[in-house]
Amino acid sequence: MVAAQFNPLRLLFASTPVGAIGSGIGGGVEFILQNLAREMILRGHKVDILAPEGSTTEVDCPIIEITGELQTSMQQLNRDTQILIISNSILTRMWEFIGKEQSNYHLIVNFAYDWLPFYLSPFINIPVAHLVSMGSLSKVMDEILEKISIRFPGTIAVYTKAQAETFPFASRCRIVGNGIDLKDYQYCDKPDDYLVWIARISPEKGLEDAVEAAKNTGIPLKIMGLLQDKSYWESIQQNYLDAPVEYLGFLPVREMQLVLRRSRGYLMTHRWSEAFGMTAIQSLACGVPVITYDKGGPAEIVRHGQTGWLVESGNVAELVKAINNLDKLDRLACRQQAEAEYSIQVYGNLMENWFYDILGQTSYSLRS
Ligand code: HBI
Secondary structure: OHHHHOOOOEEEEEOOOOOOOOOOOOOHHHHHHHHHHHHHHHOOOEEEEEEEOOOOOOOOOOEEEEOOEOOOOHHHOOOOOOOOOOOOEHHHHHHHHHHHHHHHOOEEEEOOOOHHHHHHHHHOOOOEEEEOOOOOOOHHHHHHHHHHHHHOOOOEEEOOHHHHOOOOOHHHOEEOOOOEOHHHOOOOOOOOOOEEEEOOOOHHHOHHHHHHHHHHHOOOEEEEOOOOOHHHHHHHHHHOOOOOEEEEEOOOHHHHHHHHHOOOEEEEOOOOOOOOOHHHHHHHHOOOOEEEEOOHHHHHHOOEOOOEEEEOOOOHHHHHHHHHOHHHOOHHHHHHHHHHHOEHHHHHHHHHHHHHHHHHOHHHOOOO
């Protein structure tokens, strides 16, 4: 039994090199990494976190901080992107650390969507589990991901089927979903009269559609999230001067959920194929129905007509119709779906099983 052999697991979580944990630049990955670390520690495993300098977490485990330059976000690049090895790179330093210290761990869990961790996997003597945080973005990344999916079967995990299907090796992706600690979210059955939009304020998140819907319905919209693209936000404010919108900033989860839980509905208006949509399960956990464009991960999470509405992508008129039908949805069903499918316990089991499956594979004992 593999579990006995590796109990407790000694895990190294290699975070995203685009931003310190707590900065918000790493989006959902910052949040998932901390949730998973906390859950693994609760289960008796040892977790070290390897992350850019200045990272802070609420998890009681060592953070190994790496100094240097942050990696450029893959989201700003395109399909023909070349691989950027920058000078004084945090990413290369993270993997130099791994090369030196790998014998202290049973398993590396890589959260970075970068070429280097995948390229180096065959040269590391212990298994690397890759949690891929986005769909297909570039040819060169697809190539290295495909290579690892063949060389080390079962070591690439994604959040959703929709995300897997953006890759040519979809059938070789393990689908692990996501999970949140439901204790952090209080169910609310009597909402106030406003809507919420929660994401990094950046063009691929389609904020203008939600603002237009707020203007059309006259229902106030509270906006939360990292203000990543200031000119984009300014152009929205210029184009929708009289829209009833309010930007509350990038709030920690505790404060964010206090605003989220009292809303009538949560609008997801993403332009790109969102791999998962952490905020969708946070919303369900509060009993808040989700209105989302019918693409990517959120469309797999929301049960149309029960815990939210799926709307044709970019169709603001449909968005408005869905908002006017929010009262047809059952808020308790939203909370119950989060409890059944997205609790940290369910997620912890999925991830622990994934780790043990990787460790149980003989391919590692035959590693060159
Ligand atoms: N870009 N280069 C790079 N590496 C990452 O790990 C990365 C990224 N862009 C966004 C991102 N990770 C996370 O915000 C994902 O959750 C989207």
